[in-house]
Amino acid sequence: MTARIIDGKAIAAALRETIATRIAAQPYRPGLAVILVGEDAASTVYVRNKDRAAKAAGLNASTIRLPAETSQASLLATIQSLNDDPDIDGILVQLPLPPHIATDAIIRAIDPAKDVDGFHPDNVAALALGAPSLVPCTPSGVMHLLHAAGTNISGARAVVLGRSNIVGRPMAALLLAADATTTIAHSRTANLPDECRRADILIAAVGRANMVTADWINPGATIIDVGINRTPDGTLTGDVDFAAALPTAGAITPVPGGVGPMTIACLLDNTLLAAGRRRGSKAGGSSSGAIPAMKSIAGTFGSSAPEPR
Numbered sequence: 323m324t325a326r327i328i329d330g331k332a333i334a335a336a337l338r339e340t341i342a343t344r345i346a347a348q349p350y351r352p353g354l355a356v357i358l359v360g361e362d363a364a365s366t367v368y369v370r371n372k373d374r375a376a377k378a379a380g381l382n383a384s385t386i387r388l389p390a391e392t393s394q395a396s397l398l399a400t401i402q403s404l405n406d407d408p409d410i411d412g413i414l415v416q417l418p419l420p421p422h423i424a425t426d427a428i429i430r431a432i433d434p435a436k437d438v439d440g441f442h443p444d445n446v447a448a449l450a451l452g453a454p455s456l457v458p459c460t461p462s463g464v465m466h467l468l469h470a471a472g473t474n475i476s477g478a479r480a481v482v483l484g485r486s487n488i489v490g491r492p493m494a495a496l497l498l499a500a501d502a503t504t505t506i507a508h509s510r511t512a513n514l515p516d517e518c519r520r521a522d523i524l525i526a527a528v529g530r531a532n533m534v535t536a537d538w539i540n541p542g543a544t545i546i547d548v549g550i551n552r553t554p555d556g557t558l559t560g561d562v563d564f565a566a567a568l569p570t571a572g573a574i575t576p577v578p579g580g581v582g583p584m585t586i587a588c589l590l591d592n593t594l595l596a597a598g599r600r601r602g603s604k605a606g607g608s609s610s611g612a613i614p615a616m617k618s619i620a621g622t623f624g625s626s627a628p629e630p631r
């Protein structure tokens with residue numbers, strides 16, 4: 323048997339189309355502001371891709387580029403002005419920030435209603451309580467991929483490899499909400515390969531190139547590879563040894579072309595959701611957005627965008 327390849331690029335493109343259609347049906351243009359502090363090479367590429375995708379979908383997107391020496395106070399002032407700007411529905415501060423800035427304080431300063439990354443403690447708490455509001459984009463994208471791949475989540479054993487605040491923890495919360503029997507495995511987990519081999523759904527989010535090898539994989543499992551590692555020769559590779567996993571897995575995402583494009587599509591979706599709520603679109607609130615991510619199992623898992631009115 324050989325694994326089905328889950329085409330994140332195509333699935334993300336379809337989601338962006340749906341989002342663009344919903345945006346076109348709104349009486350306003352949702353506004354997204356992305357803040358980039360400094361010139362980290364990878365961040366610069368990601369921010370450019372986000373900006374391009376946001377504009378193509380019809381969002382009113384802008385990127386605010388600040389010098390690496392920007393003070394924390396000045397960044398906080400920029401966030402405050404975006405919080406106060408009625409045309410801005412979504413604010414994303416690209417991470418990582420330079421070391422002199424306390425990331426925590428920055429995330430807390432973002433209006434939770436505009437926190438399209440879903441990193442603010444209010445949004446983290448909502449997800450932990452099983453009543454998600456704005457959900458982090460990468461885990462949300464993974465839920466979309468599982469749905470698109472036709473993977474059964476309810477009652478399945480899911481193992482999340484990695485416990486970061488931006489992927490592992492929210493990922494586990496979403497899987498749990500979707501009724502998976504969910505384990506978070508990490509660097510201190512005893513017998514990591516054994517733990518992973520029990521997984522019907524394995525989400526790799528550790529940031530170590532090719533760490534997951536063929537013998538870690540439960541035959542037929544769905545493998546979602548969140549890792550993006552640049553090898554010394556400049557190529558991108560995931561946390562999973564893709565070629566080795568292919569004969570054993572049931573379905574698997576490639577890197578690139580798997581989770582990455584979904585992260586961006588979900589950012590657009592969150593912005594549309596935030597705009598619908600802020601601007602009082604009837605269908606903006608609870609029925610749309612990442613919330614279907616949690617209901618995906620039961621029914622449709624479409625764009626979280628508000629319905630046209």
Ligand SMILES: Nc1nc(=O)c2c([nH]1)NC[C@@H]1CN(c3ccc(C(=O)N[C@@H](CCC(=O)O)C(=O)O)cc3)C=[N+]21
Nearest residue numbers: 368414415416417418439459578579580582583585586
């Ligand atoms: N506040 C914040 N929110 C984020 O969501 C955030 C962030 N900071 N900092 C960095 C990470 C990383 N991230 C990616 C988005 C898209 C791709 C993506 O589209 N990747 C393409 C390939 C891109 C390439 O060729 O380099 C792919 O996997 O096919 C990757 C990574 C968002 N992040």
